[in-house]
Amino acid sequence: MRLPQFVNRVVLVLGLAAGLLGSAFVGAFEVKEGDLKTIFYAKTDVPVVWRYTPNSEVMILDMPGLELLGRTFNRVTQLTEQQYTEAYPRVLTSQELSRYIGNAHRTFANFAAGHDLRISDLVQFFNLADRDKVELFPEEYALRDFLLQQGLIKEWRGFYQAQKPHSIILSIPQVQDRRGNEPALTSQARYAILLHELSHAEFHTNAAYNKYCRGFWASGLTESQREAFRKFLAGMRYSVENEELVINEMQAYLVFTPDAGAFSAARLGVSESSLAGMREAFVRGRPPVQLPLRVKAGELP
Known part of the structure; x- marks a missing residue:
């Protein structure tokens, strides 16, 4: 003690x-x-x-x-x-x-x-x-x-x-x-953090994008994929009972965190192909957001 x-x-x-x-x-x-x-x-x-x-x-x-x-x-x-x-x-x-x-x-x-x-x-x-x-x-x-x-x-x-x-x-x-x-x-980490946080701002201030993310969470992911995100976020002490917070973090990590040290298939507990499929499905739906959608780890603006 x-x-x-x-x-x-x-x-x-x-x-x-x-x-x-x-x-x-x-x-x-x-x-x-x-x-x-x-x-x-x-x-x-x-x-x-x-x-x-x-x-x-x-x-x-x-x-x-x-x-x-x-x-x-x-x-x-x-x-x-x-x-x-x-x-x-x-x-x-x-x-x-x-x-x-x-x-x-x-x-x-x-x-x-x-x-x-x-x-x-x-x-x-x-x-x-x-x-x-x-x-x-x-x-x-x-x-x-x-x-x-x-x-x-x-x-x-x-x-x-x-x-x-x-x-x-x-x-x-x-x-x-x-x-x-x-x-x-690193510069790569700064860029990933900036993109991640700007995506949160879009979620909060862009009603069309907020609606898109909610729809993707409900219909674009399977229950096992949603549970993978809840488990991933709970491991970082997020209040996963707050669904709005979970959806907001889902979109930020899934598409706007090009840093394998912060987010990856292994950290989410899914296969590489499953993560790639989720990302492709999100982008293919044409989310109404003014941020780069296909940034790869290591890329800079």
Whole structure:
């Protein structure tokens, strides 16, 4: 009993220390505009927010460092994607979050490589944190302040309200070499993460594409294939009882994650021919989405 407690305290202390070292990044974000190719090839050593020109509802936070990315988004992602069946959803304290990530055999730097959040999700997160008096990281407060400054949310009588509830905030990491407790991240991985997250934005903001994905899930896959996706996602602690979340992740992994390290037939638990057949069926139906559909692992825009 004492050993896990000690390990979790060490993880928490290391996370807090990393936050102090990265505190220079906390503050106003630089805002730019760009399309997929512009964003992918951009290099930055400070956080940048991209207004995604093909879709005005989407903003992308481009983060220089996986630890910084995790301290900004891991806690809200744990709330929105992994607490669906909780009778009393709540924001984890920093110690609870460190323990949760440690129990998943992860760190703040590799808990998730990218994130997609609706403004309504973020409003719920900040309201619950205030309700329960949970002290957040400086990076999370910086994100909240940015949303307030941009008029995406507002504070009214002690509560946060969404001004644009259906707008989407995505996050992606910069390319980096291995450093400290952070893994390396290649150009190919950055592209796969960017495509994956943009497909989530399409699912949230493109009603025709959302309908297409739901139809494909219901009629384009067999029950055993649907169960394979549920099992794959459950292994990463997604709340698979949330069918909307499962369908959203299905389309993102199936077609928009050209990285065998993140998604493959072996990881899904199916044959190569079965996975290829699912992908071909999805593309053959002509999904109404403005993203490249046949990207192969290793290809860049």
